[in-house]
Amino acid sequence: MKVGLIQVDGKMPNLALMKLASFHRKRGDDVTVLDISHLQFDRIYASKVFVGGSGVSLKCELPPEIEAQVPDYELFKTDYSIGFSSRGCLKERGCGFCIVKPKEGLIREAPFDWVSSHKVVLLDNNFLASPLWKEKLEYLIRQKLKVCFTQGLDIRLINDENASLLSQVRYYDLKFGKKRLYFAFDDPALEETVRKGVEILNRNGIPNKHLMFYVLVGYDTSFQQDWHRFSVLNSLGCLPFIMLYNGKRNDRRLRDFARWVNKRYYRVVKFEDFRSKKGGGNTEN
Numbered sequence: 001m002k003v004g005l006i007q008v009d010g011k012m013p014n015l016a017l018m019k020l021a022s023f024h025r026k027r028g029d030d031v032t033v034l035d036i037s038h039l040q041f042d043r044i045y046a047s048k049v050f051v052g053g054s055g056v057s058l059k060c061e062l063p064p065e066i067e068a069q070v071p072d073y074e075l076f077k078t079d080y081s082i083g084f085s086s087r088g089c090l091k092e093r094g095c096g097f098c099i100v101k102p103k104e105g106l107i108r109e110a111p112f113d114w115v116s117s118h119k120v121v122l123l124d125n126n127f128l129a130s131p132l133w134k135e136k137l138e139y140l141i142r143q144k145l146k147v148c149f150t151q152g153l154d155i156r157l158i159n160d161e162n163a164s165l166l167s168q169v170r171y172y173d174l175k176f177g178k179k180r181l182y183f184a185f186d187d188p189a190l191e192e193t194v195r196k197g198v199e200i201l202n203r204n205g206i207p208n209k210h211l212m213f214y215v216l217v218g219y220d221t222s223f224q225q226d227w228h229r230f231s232v233l234n235s236l237g238c239l240p241f242i243m244l245y246n247g248k249r250n251d252r253r254l255r256d257f258a259r260w261v262n263k264r265y266y267r268v269v270k271f272e273d274f275r276s277k278k279g280g281g282n283t284e285n
Helices: 015-026 100-104 133-142 160-166 188-203 223-236 252-262 271-278
Strands: 002-007 030-035 081-083 119-122 146-148 181-184 211-217 239-244
Touching (some): 015 030, 015 081, 160 188, 181 188, 223 239, 239 252, 252 271
Parallel strands (some): 002 030, 119 146, 181 211, 211 239
8 A cells, every 4th residue: 555644733743643654564555754744824724534633523543553553753754752651631630721631531551662762752641640650750760761741741740759750850842952841830820839839849959941831821811810920930930831722813912922922032022012013012903
């Protein structure tokens, strides 16, 4: 067979496509990756023969024999391993904007047999919620692996024990160029929890400048609340990263705010001046 794999979006190689590549190449099929993620479009239309992916349905999954495959790192030319060591989330978590629990259910272990590089990208949605978090951190430390927790760790689960172990992990950003740990500050009510978690990480040897917080805006918060969370993180010396909720993609002020924060323009220009130069004014839309 001749098999074509198309990656429509995303900076990282698509894990499902990597497993499909492994499955077909083991069968002797001719597999070609058509990566259009580097092309810039305002809108993309895709016609699909085989329907799949969370963007289409939360019920779609890879067949078990494909899900079990180790990703094809050679075909996708990655110098790092990528995958999950756990799936799902905690029972007490009920974030309305999140599809993890509807899609994956409660926290459970996943096969951790896909690591074949000294660099690892972990896609776990709540790594520290796994009952085996300690054993996994000790493994990462023992193997001296460079690790990117790209999906973020749960600041609500940070304590001195796991913070001490995290400080010993060789943690990096997605490009493995800068020291980085990722967290989220999506709910304004978590301000004290965030401050306490940052303090715990700091006293265990993890500096605030290594911490990036995803900040969801446009879901159920006001712009004043969004601004306050940004200000809290900035005052702590952490890096905020604005995540715009899909339903607010057309909100011009929020789009400007995301660009101003994520591109670090806030370090050199006031938000009002930034918007004025872009022609955004001070209106919401």
